[in-house]
Amino acid sequence: MTTTDRTRMPTHSPDLDGMQARFGVRVAALLGERANAAPADISERLRFAREQAVARGQAARREQKLATAAAATVVGRGPSAVLAQRPGWWVKLASAMPLAMLVCGLVVIDRLHDRAQIAATAEVDAALLSDDLPPTAYSDPGFAEFLKAQHEQQ
Amino acid sequence: MASDKELSDFLKSVEKRAFKRTAFAVRDDDAALDIVQDAMIRLAEKYIDRPPAELPLLFQRILSNATMDFFRRQKVRNAVVHNFSDFEGSDPDGEFDILEMLDSQGTNLGTESASDSVSRDQILAAIDREVGELPTRQREAFLLRYWEELDVAETASVMGCSEGSVKTHCSRAVHALAKALKAKGISL
Numbered sequence: 001m002t003t004t005d006r007t008r009m010p011t012h013s014p015d016l017d018g019m020q021a022r023f024g025v026r027v028a029a030l031l032g033e034r035a036n037a038a039p040a041d042i043s044e045r046l047r048f049a050r051e052q053a054v055a056r057g058q059a060a061r062r063e064q065k066l067a068t069a070a071a072a073t074v075v076g077r078g079p080s081a082v083l084a085q086r087p088g089w090w091v092k093l094a095s096a097m098p099l100a101m102l103v104c105g106l107v108v109i110d111r112l113h114d115r116a117q118i119a120a121t122a123e124v125d126a127a128l129l130s131d132d133l134p135p136t137a138y139s140d141p142g143f144a145e146f147l148k149a150q151h152e153q154q
Numbered sequence: 155m156a157s158d159k160e161l162s163d164f165l166k167s168v169e170k171r172a173f174k175r176t177a178f179a180v181r182d183d184d185a186a187l188d189i190v191q192d193a194m195i196r197l198a199e200k201y202i203d204r205p206p207a208e209l210p211l212l213f214q215r216i217l218s219n220a221t222m223d224f225f226r227r228q229k230v231r232n233a234v235v236h237n238f239s240d241f242e243g244s245d246p247d248g249e250f251d252i253l254e255m256l257d258s259q260g261t262n263l264g265t266e267s268a269s270d271s272v273s274r275d276q277i278l279a280a281i282d283r284e285v286g287e288l289p290t291r292q293r294e295a296f297l298l299r300y301w302e303e304l305d306v307a308e309t310a311s312v313m314g315c316s317e318g319s320v321k322t323h324c325s326r327a328v329h330a331l332a333k334a335l336k337a338k339g340i341s342l
Binding site for chain 1: 158161162165166169170171173174183187190191194195197198199200202203277278279281282285296297299300301324325327328331332
């Protein structure tokens, strides 16, 4: 694109926009005049298409109404009728029960786990204290080496 | 929700413009009629619960999509690539001044100056032909803005492009039409 071409490209100044809009509307009006004088067969086919579309729209609306009515009947009469009513306090309580049971179960499991850990630690402590060997012996490097050598011999 | 009468009245008010716009795009009256009918049925079946005020924009979108679907099907069938992009030809008339042309159009608005040499039917036919020869995107933007009277944002939404692109397409379309009509000795 040359510099001359660039300077002649249309810009969006308000004056030019207004003139373009007026010209566009005028051309569109003349185009509309010609479109309105469409041949009879085209007008007829468009009328048929419009009637088909309106008929389909009516059918779609009927189906929508039937589906809504059917859904209301099922909810009103079926075993899920209770769900259509506003839930009572006992329903809310019943629905909260599984969550409460889950929380209680987690607390019990945590307690049992703590207790098992305490019991295991106590058992080790009792074994160490009741042994002839003093617990400080296990911190002696020579005794540790002795135990290791014995373990390897076995 | 639009009633049957509102839907019917709306479709009646847009059907001829919709047909013409589609015929410009597909260059085949029978295919254009099928596409318009398809768009009408889609609107009636799927958007029946929408308020009447939303119908014009919805219909234009559906019509554009239906036209695109037609080209996709045709492309698959014929294995022919239809290029929707604008191919701007080189400008053989280097001296053409859009401002001068539009300015003179502005002073002649509403007058019948062209009737001296060319009959009204010929003018309408020439305009029809020139609009049909615009590049696809320019023609779409021009028709949606000035014929369907959508605003820039609505046109951009229907065409799936930015508002700036719509302004550019419209401006180029007006420029091309003004130049072509002037070359034929037609002033509106």
